[in-house]
Amino acid sequence: MKCKKYEEKIILYLYGELNEKERADLLSHIKECSGCAQDLEYTKKVFKALDDSKEEEAPQANWEKSWKEIRSTTKVQTREKKSFLLTQRWAYATAALLVVFVLGALIGRFWFFPVKESPFRAGAAPTAMNPALIEYMDDLKPILIEYANYTSSEGTEETMLIDKDTLRSLLVQNLLLKDIIAKSNPSLLPLLDDLDLVLKELSNMKRGDKQTPSMIKELIQEREILFKMEIFQSM
Amino acid sequence: MNERNVIKSAQNGDREALRLLFEENRQKIFSLAYQYVKNVEDAEDILQETFIKAYRSLHKFNPQNNMRFSPWLYRIGINCSIDYLRRNKQRKMHDSGSDGLDNVSSGTLSYDPEQARSRKEIREKIDHTLNRLSGRQKMIFILKHYQELTCAEIADYLNCSEGSVKRQLFRAVSVVKKSLKGLIMENSYEVQKI
Incomplete structure (x- = not known):
């Protein structure tokens, strides 16, 4: 009966993979254990059979054939790389030609056939501007409605105060919108000026101030700010 | 020309240098592949795969890191052989291996x-x-x-x-x-x- 512990060691011993101590341990064990001694003898026979089955020399590779294959594969890759570069170069050239053509067409279009302003477009808010303006007015509307409905009573002013950061942001937006709209839709400028005035009054309003809310209410009503905003938003 | 220079030339696209590097190692790789698959044609396929793979990753080989080309290539050969056998597991390797046994x-x-x-x-x-x-x-x-x-x-x-x-x-x-x-x-x- 062979011992499990030495089974692996016998194989490693025959492969010369044991150190001195392990070797000595195995050999002294084999002297005492007939099962392991038998296993060693049998393993040696297996190794001999394996050695016999080993060919003295592997056949020679057909190197010329292999190299031809390798060469053609690597050649294709190089060609692919080149053609890729060429494709890129062509892509750049085509893109450049396209840019020149488009620019030429645009210059020619505006030079020889100037764009006539459509009567329908005059005064209308440019489509690109609409979202920013609508958003801006949506932010302002609730504030303006609150002031338009203002009635003086104890403590109302406290709740109507708007924080300084919000007001500053609305003022900056107003300034930017005015700058953009001045060229494309100047008819909206008076409304933005009115809103600017209201926002500045709100910014200057102090805690406990009872006069400014009434003044803002009058301003909103006199200048019909909410009405103008409604019209603009329905356009 | 020492090995380092040959590798450098091969990395720069010199086909003769590449051939020299591969030719020096071909029999070792082929012999391993042959013992593994026991078939000349399959072993040649593995040899080609090994060299093509090596060619593709040649730019990664850095002889300055005390790396030697032969073990690097041998490692690729080992992996290619294992992959090849995995891919062709359905095939009866020992049936086609009779050419080796008879010789x-x-x-x-x-x-x-x-x-x-x-x-x-x-x-x-x-x-x-x-x-x-x-x-x-x-x-x-x-x-x-x-x-x-x-x-x-x-x-x-x-x-x-x-x-x-x-x-x-x-x-x-x-x-x-x-x-x-x-x-x-x-x-x-x-x-x-x-």
Whole structure:
């Protein structure tokens, strides 16, 4: 009966993979254990059979054939790389030609056939501007409605105060919108000026101030700010 | 021209340098692949795959890191062989391997036809048994038994621990031992005394 512990060691011993101590341990064990001694003898026979089955020399590779294959594969890759570069170069050239053509067409279009302003477009808010303006007015509307409905009573002013950061942001937006709209839709400028005035009054309003809310209410009503905003938003 | 210069030239697209590098290592890779698949055509396929893979990753090879080209290529060859066998597992490797078995040199074999037949039977049994092992186990066995590498070298090539190589080698040899049990007992093999 062979011992499990030495089974692996016998194989490693025959492969010369044991150190001195392990070797000595195995050999002294084999002297005492007939099962392991038998296993060693049998393993040696297996190794001999394996050695016999080993060919003295592997056949020679057909190197010329292999190299031809390798060469053609690597050649294709190089060609692919080149053609890729060429494709890129062509892509750049085509893109450049396209840019020149488009620019030429645009210059020619505006030079020889100037764009006539459509009567329908005059005064209308440019489509690109609409979202920013609508958003801006949506932010302002609730504030303006609150002031338009203002009635003086104890403590109302406290709740109507708007924080300084919000007001500053609305003022900056107003300034930017005015700058953009001045060229494309100047008819909206008076409304933005009115809103600017209201926002500045709100910014200057102090805690406990009872006069400014009434003044803002009058301003909103006199200048019909909410009405103008409604019209603009329905356009 | 030393190896480093040849590698540099090959990396810069010099085909002659590439051929030189590959030619120096071709037989070693082919012999490993052949022992693994036991078929000349498949071994040639593995050789080509190895070199094409090596060509594609040649730019990553840096001889300055004390890296030698031959072991680097050999490692690619080992992996290509394992991959190849994995891909072609359905194919009966030992059936196509008859070309190798029939060409075995008779130097170590007896001329007695009876004994020759019996040894052929053993060889076929060994090949059949090796084909039943996992690709990695078979490779470890071939690297150890036929390529005569140390377990430490095998562990380095296969990127695993020496202990793992020893365990797998033990399992592979145990399977071979078991499969040859009846055949070996009937044949008398001369063994060296320890």
